Amino acid sequence: MFERFTHEARQVVTLAQVNARRLHHSRIGTEHLLLGLCEQPATLSARLLARHGLDHAEASAAVVRLIGPAPAEELDRDALETIGIDLDAIREKVEAAFGPGALDREPERDHRGRLRSGRHIPFSPGAKKTLELSLREALTLKHRHIGDGHILLGLLRGGDGLARRVLDEALVDTGTLRREIVENIGPHRAAG
Structure with a gap:
């Protein structure tokens, strides 16, 4: 089609x-x-x-x-904050090293378990x-x-x-x- x-x-x-x-x-x-x-x-x-x-x-x-909001993301943020981890500070450091949006790109694996780029x-x-x-x-x-x-x-x-x-x-x-x-x-x- x-x-x-x-x-x-x-x-x-x-x-x-x-x-x-x-x-x-x-x-x-x-x-x-x-x-x-x-x-x-x-x-x-x-x-x-x-x-x-x-x-x-x-x-x-x-x-x-x-x-x-995506529930898992909010729960993760709350859990990390309770143990003193600032997710925004980590995001800034990762994006400074790997580029904007680096944490938004989820790694995908093929049927053999190898990482592949992009995801459907x-x-x-x-x-x-x-x-x-x-x-x-x-x-x-x-x-x-x-x-x-x-x-x-x-x-x-x-x-x-x-x-x-x-x-x-x-x-x-x-x-x-x-x-x-x-x-x-x-x-x-x-x-x-």
């Missing part, structure tokens, strides 16, 4: 993974797809979402507010459903490609998950948003 994705749609998926990793989440959920959509301000989806009052910063803050984060069932629905939306509109607008339509059609809670909290009129997307990408329009 990903071969049908436009560059912008592929970027949504890539940015969803980046956002999941940044938030220390173990799966890419609908909320991460929404963040990926919002993070590309030049795309139709990001422009329409912004017009409805939702940008990347607001969506990201809502995700953190709705899910809360799996999609949640809701995110998989959203991507499948984006294909259905493209087919309904008689498009041969899947663009960022189709992914947003898939999110809206799915109707559940954390992305929908973020949209509802931001008071986005999803019916109007859906109509605006369809008006802009309409049937038989070429990929951008």
Whole structure:
């Protein structure tokens, strides 16, 4: 299916993974797809979402507010502080030696136990459903490609998950948003 994705749609998926990793989440959920959509301000989806009052910063803050901090990280910080270890001081020293974000990169091991770089984060069932629905939306509109607008339509059609809670909290009129997307990408329009 990903071969049908436009560059912008592929970027949504890539940015969803980046956002999941940044938030220390173990799966890419609908909320991460929404963040990926919002993070590309030049795309139709990001422009329409912004017009409805939702940008990347607001969506990201809502995700953190709705899910809360990564529990293990907070417990580790508290445990270390009780024995007199300042995690912020350690972070500064490690980043001075190994570069910014060095502690945020988790080491991954292959099936033989060897360290490998990068890590794949799996999609949640809701995110998989959203991507499948984006294909259905493209087919309904008689498009041969899947663009960022189709992914947003898939999110809206799915109707559940954390992305929908973020949209509802931001008071986005999803019916109007859906109509605006369809008006802009309409049937038989070429990929951008």
